Amino acid sequence: MKRPHHPFLLLWTAYLFCAFAAKDEAAEVDEESHPDPNVENYSGMIYIGRLDDDGKRVGFDADNGIKYIFGTGFDETHRKIEEADLHHEHYGPDSGHDVADKAHGKTREQVLHEKRIGQLDLSKGPKPFGWFEEHPLDGGAVPPKVVRVEPFFIDEAPVTNKDFGKFVRSTYYETEAEKFGWSFVLSSFLPNAEQLQSAEVDPEAKDWVAVDKAYWRSPEGPGTSYKYRENHPVIHVSHRDAAEYCKWVGKRLPGEREWEAAARAGHFGPNNRTLYVWGDEQATEIAKEYANLWGDGDFPWENKAEDGWRATSPVKSFKPNAFGIYDMTGNVWEWVRGGKHKNRIVRGGSYVDSLDGSFNHAATLGARATLHGTTTTGNVGFRCVKVPKRKVEYHYVYENEDSGPQLVIEGADGKRKQFQQYARQDYGVDESDDEFDEDNDVDPTKPRPDETRGRKKVVKPRTLTSDEL
Numbered sequence: 001m002k003r004p005h006h007p008f009l010l011l012w013t014a015y016l017f018c019a020f021a022a023k024d025e026a027a028e029v030d031e032e033s034h035p036d037p038n039v040e041n042y043s044g045m046i047y048i049g050r051l052d053d054d055g056k057r058v059g060f061d062a063d064n065g066i067k068y069i070f071g072t073g074f075d076e077t078h079r080k081i082e083e084a085d086l087h088h089e090h091y092g093p094d095s096g097h098d099v100a101d102k103a104h105g106k107t108r109e110q111v112l113h114e115k116r117i118g119q120l121d122l123s124k125g126p127k128p129f130g131w132f133e134e135h136p137l138d139g140g141a142v143p144p145k146v147v148r149v150e151p152f153f154i155d156e157a158p159v160t161n162k163d164f165g166k167f168v169r170s171t172y173y174e175t176e177a178e179k180f181g182w183s184f185v186l187s188s189f190l191p192n193a194e195q196l197q198s199a200e201v202d203p204e205a206k207d208w209v210a211v212d213k214a215y216w217r218s219p220e221g222p223g224t225s226y227k228y229r230e231n232h233p234v235i236h237v238s239h240r241d242a243a244e245y246c247k248w249v250g251k252r253l254p255g256e257r258e259w260e261a262a263a264r265a266g267h268f269g270p271n272n273r274t275l276y277v278w279g280d281e282q283a284t285e286i287a288k289e290y291a292n293l294w295g296d297g298d299f300p301w302e303n304k305a306e307d308g309w310r311a312t313s314p315v316k317s318f319k320p321n322a323f324g325i326y327d328m329t330g331n332v333w334e335w336v337r338g339g340k341h342k343n344r345i346v347r348g349g350s351y352v353d354s355l356d357g358s359f360n361h362a363a364t365l366g367a368r369a370t371l372h373g374t375t376t377t378g379n380v381g382f383r384c385v386k387v388p389k390r391k392v393e394y395h396y397v398y399e400n401e402d403s404g405p406q407l408v409i410e411g412a413d414g415k416r417k418q419f420q421q422y423a424r425q426d427y428g429v430d431e432s433d434d435e436f437d438e439d440n441d442v443d444p445t446k447p448r449p450d451e452t453r454g455r456k457k458v459v460k461p462r463t464l465t466s467d468e469l
């Protein structure tokens with residue numbers, strides 16, 4: 001014989017079930033809303049942020065941005081920035097101010113004066129990267145600044161042809177090189193020498209030839225293919241193409257400072273900055289283990305490929321830097337965020353560059369060039385970054401206004417946002433109430449009679465997360 005179902009029993013069971021379900025959900029949401037940077041990992045990405053003594057990532061409750069010296073690798077003026085400067089906040093584009101720190105008894109005017117009378121001598125020794133007279137395409141921060149970078153994740157390697165192919169197949173994305181119908185290819189790579197006769201070259205870079213129908217799938221023009229280079233960085237992509245790809249994978253292009261902080265891999269102080277990933281040695285023997293550069297041969301016709309590659313190399317073919325990031329120097333230049341459309345920034349140098357800048361660019365950690373945003377060439381690619389989830393605390397405050405109850409959200413910064421509340425929609429389950437309350441059949445759209453709303457601060461703060469991309 002079947003047991004009769006008591007309708008009330010059913011209701012009770014349903015209630016309990018809901019109560020537990022609701023509680024479970026609440027617990028889960030609670031956990032997720034307190035992101036611990038130590039559990040947030042993205043495959044193929046490296047975390048750049050502060051670590052504590054045990055090597056664990058510092059949480060957002062503490063200051064976990066890193067400060068470092070941003071500037072060129074060639075000039076030595078960063079040594080004038082005292083260690084203590086790393087602990088001061090320096091913001092803004094005024095680099096004079098960054099050296100002129102009141103704590104060191106110098107005003108901005110004094111620093112500028114020293115610069116003018118040559119005490120901060122920028123002309124001796126190797127030229128800073130981006131010495132304008134020599135490389136009109138280059139930039140660089142001289143003197144360097146102390147800057148701050150918030151934590152982020154960066155791709156451990158540049159985006160490959162294979163990665164980019166997925167994007168194109170999923171979105172039918174047409175790159176700018178395809179739209180324009182041509183792209184720049186290094187002259188010595190052209191399969192047919194006769195193409196050089198009628199070649200249009202970039203007046204700023206005469207070894208780059210405008211080749212019709214060259215684009216990422218046909219890196220040297222019709223008849224060539226990326227097929228055997230699936231694991232090489234994608235090339236012939238414009239700044240926009242790069243940004244669109246990153247957006248598609250839920251990331252974004254790195255900021256220039258972020259890029260450099262990742263490239264320097266912790267060697268960001270006044271005393272431990274180095275010219276190159278591997279240190280300061282200017283020797284092909286050492287460089288060839290870390291970076292795909294041109295090497296010792298004469299550019300552009302003689303490439304001895306000491307590092308094993310004449311043009312791009314598969315990503316991760318060389319040793320990574322101290323953070324485990326590959327190909328930051330050499331292989332391809334990488335688009336970064338920012339700049340103006342006519343002056344987008346690329347960092348890192350490429351396979352055509354040299355160690356000392358005797359031809360093309362010096363592939364230092366400070367290597368920097370600017371290109372028109374639509375430029376596409378056979379030696380510029382990119383990688384993406386992602387910003388970790390950040391804890392933002394909001395306190396909900398109810399306030400009694402004449403116009404009705406108000407919901408006020410107070411952020412951690414103390415700023416308040418006000419929302420009109422017409423009625424409380426969600427009594428839901430009172431978590432403090434474990435006992436089933438038979439009389440709990442009030443109309444949930446009406447306030448409870450015992451509810452006091454007069455400037456009542458809701459005791460339990462709620463925490464939301466935001467992924468600030």
Ligand SMILES: *[C@@H]1O[C@H](CO)[C@@H](O)[C@H](O)[C@H]1NC(C)=O
Binds near residue numbers: 038039040041
């Ligand atoms: C995420 O990465 C950090 C640092 O590499 C590691 O300590 C942590 O265990 C990782 N967390 C997970 C959930 O894999």
Ligand SMILES: *[C@@H]1O[C@H](CO)[C@@H](O)[C@H](O)[C@H]1NC(C)=O
Binds near residue numbers: 267
């Ligand atoms: C480089 O110097 C900075 C500032 O002195 C320091 O915080 C950092 O840990 C050093 N990096 C390494 C890898 O020693």
